[in-house]
Amino acid sequence: GAGVSQSPSNKVTEKGKDVELRCDPISGHTALYWYRQSLGQGLEFLIYFQGNSAPDKSGLPSDRFSAERTGGSVSTLTIQRTQQEDSAVYLCASSLEAGLAYMGYGYTFGSGTRLTVV
Amino acid sequence: DQQVKQNSPSLSVQEGRISILNCDYTNSMFDYFLWYKKYPAEGPTFLISISSIKDKNEDGRFTVFLNKSAKHLSLHIVPSQPGDSAVYFCAARASGYALNFGKGTSLLVTP
Numbered sequence: 001g002a003g004v005s006q007s008p009s010n011k012v013t014e015k016g017k018d019v020e021l022r023c024d025p026i027s028g029h030t031a032l033y034w035y036r037q038s039l040g041q042g043l044e045f046l047i048y049f050q051g052n053s054a055p056d057k058s059g060l061p062s063d064r065f066s067a068e069r070t071g072g073s074v075s076t077l078t079i080q081r082t083q084q085e086d087s088a089v090y091l092c093a094s095s096l097e098a099g100l101a102y103m104g105y106g107y108t109f110g111s112g113t114r115l116t117v118v
Numbered sequence: 119d120q121q122v123k124q125n126s127p128s129l130s131v132q133e134g135r136i137s138i139l140n141c142d143y144t145n146s147m148f149d150y151f152l153w154y155k156k157y158p159a160e161g162p163t164f165l166i167s168i169s170s171i172k173d174k175n176e177d178g179r180f181t182v183f184l185n186k187s188a189k190h191l192s193l194h195i196v197p198s199q200p201g202d203s204a205v206y207f208c209a210a211r212a213s214g215y216a217l218n219f220g221k222g223t224s225l226l227v228t229p
Contacts, residue, residue: 033216
């Protein structure tokens, strides 16, 4: 597609329920990243995928969070047993390859999924 | 701990004047710095970057300055236009592929 697509754009869920957030990166982009932005905060790194390599999960805040990337394309971020502190905008980004993300290219971000846990 | 700090949550500038957005960092291992611009209900958009081996990078109306000794960078927008009104995020990379972001500065350019 033309850009990074995320769905749903908004999600309201009850505390304790599981949620799945989807990211469809730009075709041909091998690197995919998940970030989240809580209210009044900067973007916080969650996880990174590069091709078929093992993902960098160093930013996941707890074992309730997991992500997978099937076929090197679409990614799903799953939050189990959601808590109110999980409320945030979850942003997905992709880049041609990770090494180019800094040398004048940056990431391309999606519009995000606004998650509200009530 | 916040390694990238944008201490001004907001800035208002008149159209045609210079906008200067500031960013401070604490980690001397950062090797790339980037600026992103974000409109409401949209994802951040990459604006400009600079390597730690340089002190200036220019792209049209946008210039980023890096002062490594002060651990400070700034984004200059000249001349400012109403369409520049957005939230600007400073970001930096230390290692791996994660970026550290500041909390953002909301820029308002008034006619």
